[in-house]
Structure formats: structure tokens, C-alpha cells
Amino acid sequence: MHVIVLGAGVVGTTTAYYLSQLGYRVTVVDRASDVGDGASFANAGQLSYSFTDALAKPEFLASMPRLLLGKEPGTRVRLTPALMAWGLLFLGQCTTKRAEHNTVAVLKTAMRSAELMTELRERVPFEFSHRRAGKLVLLSDQAELESATASSRLKNAHGSDTRILSRAEAVTIEPALEHISDKFIAAVYSQNDEVADSLKFTTGLRKWLEEDGRVTFRLSSTAKKIVARRGRAHAVVVGDDTIEADAVVVCMGAWSSRLLRTIAINPHIYPMRGYSITLPSGEASPTVSVTVLKHRIVFSNIDGFIRIAGFADFAGFDTSADIERTRSLLELAKRVAPDAASYDSEDIRAWGGFRPMTPNGQPLVGATALRGLFLNTGHGMLGWTLACATGHDAAQAVLRTH
Numbered sequence: 016m017h018v019i020v021l022g023a024g025v026v027g028t029t030t031a032y033y034l035s036q037l038g039y040r041v042t043v044v045d046r047a048s049d050v051g052d053g054a055s056f057a058n059a060g061q062l063s064y065s066f067t068d069a070l071a072k073p074e075f076l077a078s079m080p081r082l083l084l085g086k087e088p089g090t091r092v093r094l095t096p097a098l099m100a101w102g103l104l105f106l107g108q109c110t111t112k113r114a115e116h117n118t119v120a121v122l123k124t125a126m127r128s129a130e131l132m133t134e135l136r137e138r139v140p141f142e143f144s145h146r147r148a149g150k151l152v153l154l155s156d157q158a159e160l161e162s163a164t165a166s167s168r169l170k171n172a173h174g175s176d177t178r179i180l181s182r183a184e185a186v187t188i189e190p191a192l193e194h195i196s197d198k199f200i201a202a203v204y205s206q207n208d209e210v211a212d213s214l215k216f217t218t219g220l221r222k223w224l225e226e227d228g229r230v231t232f233r234l235s236s237t238a239k240k241i242v243a244r245r246g247r248a249h250a251v252v253v254g255d256d257t258i259e260a261d262a263v264v265v266c267m268g269a270w271s272s273r274l275l276r277t278i279a280i281n282p283h284i285y286p287m288r289g290y291s292i293t294l295p296s297g298e299a300s301p302t303v304s305v306t307v308l309k310h311r312i313v314f315s316n317i318d319g320f321i322r323i324a325g326f327a328d329f330a331g332f333d334t335s336a337d338i339e340r341t342r343s344l345l346e347l348a349k350r351v352a353p354d355a356a357s358y359d360s361e362d363i364r365a366w367g368g369f370r371p372m373t374p375n376g377q378p379l380v381g382a383t384a385l386r387g388l389f390l391n392t393g394h395g396m397l398g399w400t401l402a403c404a405t406g407h408d409a410a411q412a413v414l415r416t417h
């Protein structure tokens with residue numbers, strides 16, 4: 016049995032791992048020359064098992080006028096028919112009931128992912144800067160505190176372990192917070208959240224899978240078309256070749272829609288661009304992962320380097336503002352946490368990636384209407400966190416039908 020996995024990001028590579036463990040022969044196809052070249056390249060690295068809160072919620076509606084008027088520095092919006100079509104579906108999810116449902120659904124997947132990650136780490140011995148760092152989300156006002164308290168209560172009722180801390184308690188856990196210049200009044204703490212390098216993971220897993228012999232990586236190869244015959248996907252056109260398969264799993268992140276539309280499937284995935292900057296540590300670098308909720312920026316300590324990530328741009332696949340946006344992110348981080356990183360270092364790596372966003376924040380995992388075609392895509396802001404659970408589930412979906 017041969018399965019083609021389209022996309023060699025963290026999701027595709029993890030899917031290949033679980034398929035290979037079930038005994039399938041797997042070919043992973045990616046247009047890039049190496050694995051992890053898309054959103055998995057330099058994300059914030061947080062295995063955010065407890066912070067699964069949906070982006071689509073009533074508070075988002077309240078912030079809409081400022082977003083559309085360009086008054087939120089963390090977001091750039093370019094209204095196009097594609098964004099409006101996706102946006103209408105997204106707005107439909109911005110009710111309290113839907114937000115709670117989506118948050119809990121993703122939480123359950125994330126908690127399974129945590130268990131599967133532990134198992135995978137025991138079975139597959141390679142280093143990817145994994146650490147149980149814990150995570151602190153800083154709350155700057157009463158409204159944020161009330162919303163976070165309600166969310167924490169909801170998630171804890173479903174098995175999560177988050178605590179609301181006073182400012183003083185948060186500083187005891189992470190002394191570097193003394194150096195945060197923005198005032199915060201409280202924090203949400205999750206001691207179980209982890210941090211690790213998703214690129215190192217993807218690269219290390221590829222190497223292990225190739226050595227294991229059941230998975231072949233066909234890189235620098237663009238998937239052009241899924242070929243269907245008699246209601247079944249049976250091949251993929253890759254470059255000038257047609258590769259036959261018993262099953263095809265689409266793991267192409269933000270680019271999934273383009274290919275799927277050619278076979279009349281619209282997964283409603285929008286590319287939401289975010290940025291990261293990686294710098295050497297500063298005089299007061301946090302070791303716990305820190306999110307400043309007001310600015311939606313995160314600080315992760317990976318291997319002694321500080322990775323600062325954030326922003327949410329809705330401007331299609333446009334990358335023309337990358338230099339300006341990463342500069343703004345750097346300036347914001349410097350203002351908020353002046354001692355967290357060596358901001359003047361020459362060793363600075365800036366990056367942008369497209370988060371594959373579904374309207375409800377839940378990934379699309381499993382069989383499609385076309386027999387033999389499966390999805391594992393649309394992981395939005397949490398693809399690294401969810402990769403083990405959804406890779407496992409996608410492989411199980413293939414097993415159920417093959």
C-alpha cells in the first residue's frame with residue numbers, strides 16, 4: 016500500500032511518521048528543497064497544549080472597526096473577495112457558544128497531542144530542543160482578566176491545568192517579568208506547556224524516517240494536480256511525473272486550497288501572515304514562555320536564543336511588507352521587554368510565515384468526499400502543538416478505509 020503525503024511541513028512529516036508506523040509505504044512530496052520550509056520554519060516553538068482559545072470570539076467583533084481602519088499595529092488587512100468570503104464564515108463563529116465549542120475541541124486534540132509527543136520522543140531518539148518550559152500569558156486589564164478567568168475555568172473543566180496568578184506570583188515563577196515595561200495585573204499560568212524547535216523536529220524526523228526506509232522524501236517537486244478516476248483519487252501529478260497511490264493526504268498548510276479547488280473541494284483556509292525574530296538572549300531573558308496578550312506577541316526561549324513572534328496580517332499571500340513588519344515587531348518587543356533579548360546583536364534572524372486558518376480554528380483531518388483523498392491541514396496558530404494528534408488521526412483515517 017502506497018500513500019502520498021503532499022507537504023513536508025511539521026504536519027506532513029508527522030503524518031508520514033504515523034503512516035509508516037502502520038506499515039504503509041509513504042512518499043512525501045514538497046516543492047521546497049528541504050522539509051519545514053513553510054509555516055513550520057521559525058514559528059514561536061510553543062507546544063501550547065493549554066492555550067487553545069479560539070480567535071473567533073465575541074471580543075474579536077468588538078475589535079473589528081479598529082482592525083479595518085488600520086489602527087491595530089499587530090494586524091494589516093487588505094479586503095479582497097477571498098478575505099470577505101472567508102471572513103463571513105469566521106464572523107459566524109464569533110459567538111460565545113461557538114467560541115467555547117471550538118476552544119474545547121482544539122483543547123482535546125492538543126491534550127492528546129501532548130501524550131503522543133511523549134510517546135514519539137521515547138520511540139524516536141533525536142534532539143529538537145524540547146523543554147517543559149511552562150507558559151505565562153500576561154493580562155493587562157480587568158477585561159482581559161475576566162475573559163481569561165472564564166476561559167481558564169472552561170478549559171480546566173475539560174482536563175486542562177491552568178491557573179490565574181497575581182502579578183507577584185507570576186514574577187516569582189519568572190523573575191524576568193520584573194523587566195517587562197508594560198504593566199500587567201495578572202497572568203494565566205500553565206506549567207505543562209512545552210517549547211521546542213519545530214524545524215529541528217521536522218528535519219530530525221525526516222532523517223529518521225529515511226533511515227527507517229519506509230518513507231521517501233521527494234523534494235523540489237511541485238504537486239500540480241490530484242488525478243481522480245471513477246470517484247477515487249489514484250495519482251498525483253508532480254512536476255512532469257504522475258505518481259500512483261492508494262491514498263493521498265493533503266498537508267499543504269496555507270496552500271492547500273489552491274490544489275484542492277482543482278478537484279472542487281474548498282477547505283476555506285486563509286493564509287494569515289505572522290512574523291518571528293530570533294536573537295541571542297538578553298540580560299533578563301525569560302525561561303518560561305511568555306505571551307503579552309494585549310500585543311499578541313510571544314517570547315520563547317529556544318536553545319538559549321529568544322524567539323519573538325506575533326502579528327496577524329490578512330493580506331493574502333503578499334510578502335511585500337515583510338521588512339517593515341519584522342521591524343515593527345522588533346521595535347514593539349524592545350519596548351515591551353527591553354532586557355529580554357540582545358536587540359542590537361548582528362545575529363538576528365527575521366522570518367514570516369502563513370498560518371493556515373480555518374474559520375472555526377479547528378484543523379481539517381480525515382477522509383473527503385473523494386475516496387482515497389484525505390486532509391490534514393488548516394492548523395492555524397497551533398500546527399506545531401497539534402501535529403502529533405492530527406498526524407495520528409489522519410493515518411488512522413487512511414487505515415479505516417485501506
Ligand SMILES: Cc1cc2nc3c(=O)[nH]c(=O)nc-3n(C[C@H](O)[C@H](O)[C@H](O)COP(=O)(O)OP(=O)(O)OC[C@H]3O[C@@H](n4cnc5c(N)ncnc54)[C@H](O)[C@@H]3O)c2cc1C
Nearest residue numbers: 024026046053054055058059061238268289397398399400
Ligand atoms: C509567526 C508564527 C508563529 C507560530 N507559532 C506557533 C507556536 O508557537 N505553536 C504552534 O503550535 N504553532 C505556531 N504557529 C503555527 C504553525 O507554525 C503552523 O500551524 C504549522 O507550521 C503548519 O504546518 P503545516 O505542515 O500544515 O504547514 P507548512 O509548514 O506551511 O507546510 C506546508 C508545506 O506545503 C508545501 N507546498 C505548498 N504547495 C505545494 C505544492 N503545490 N506542491 C508541493 N508542496 C507544496 C510547502 O512548501 C510547505 O513545506 C505559528 C505560525 C506563525 C506564522
